[in-house]
Amino acid sequence: KAGVTQTPRYLIKTRGQQVTLSCSPISGHRSVSWYQQTPGQGLQFLFEYFSETQRNKGNFPGRFSGRQFSNSRSEMNVSTLELGDSALYLCASSGQGALYGYTFGSGTRLTVV
């Protein structure tokens, strides 16, 4: 059974550019969440989607946006990149609720220069 797939694994972007990250959840999973992980702040919640609807949004500026498609795949977009956006972006999916937790992908490492 394939896990959560995130692409690309690594990205280097320049300040002011925008970036789109992709997440393919485990087949059958309809809930997708995104997190940002940095050494200083740890894991911080970005968005949660269920059946194409955003259920929750974390405390991030409007430059961070996301969406979920009918096949449950999800994308997040960051516009006007800043140096502080450099982080590991993690996607997690769940289809069975809390009993089995959320399964995380390996993340996309974004470096803004």
Place this chain on the structure above:
Amino acid sequence: EDQVTQSPEALRLQEGESSSLNCSYTVSGLRGLFWYRQDPGKGPEFLFTLYSAGEEKEKERLKATLTKKESFLHITAPKPEDSATYLCAVPPQGGSQGNLIFGKGTKLSVKP
């Protein structure tokens, strides 16, 4: 403010030396406490969910327990392969389990 605090930040153990990691939380109406393990360069791996004070769950050398204010992850006779960062997380008050507040983690190193 809903918060999760883990201690210690780092822990070094000799192989076979048992110890405990702590996770304290301040959230009303707890809707689950989650433990994850994260290896370098990888996403967190789910370990346990605990719901009620007094609940315990075990997996190999790990046992997680829950009280009304904190959770402990007990590691019995650890091996070098148990080296990782251990994270705990809770949903915020009124939040869902897809929206978690994570602690900063405890980095565990087990030396042979």
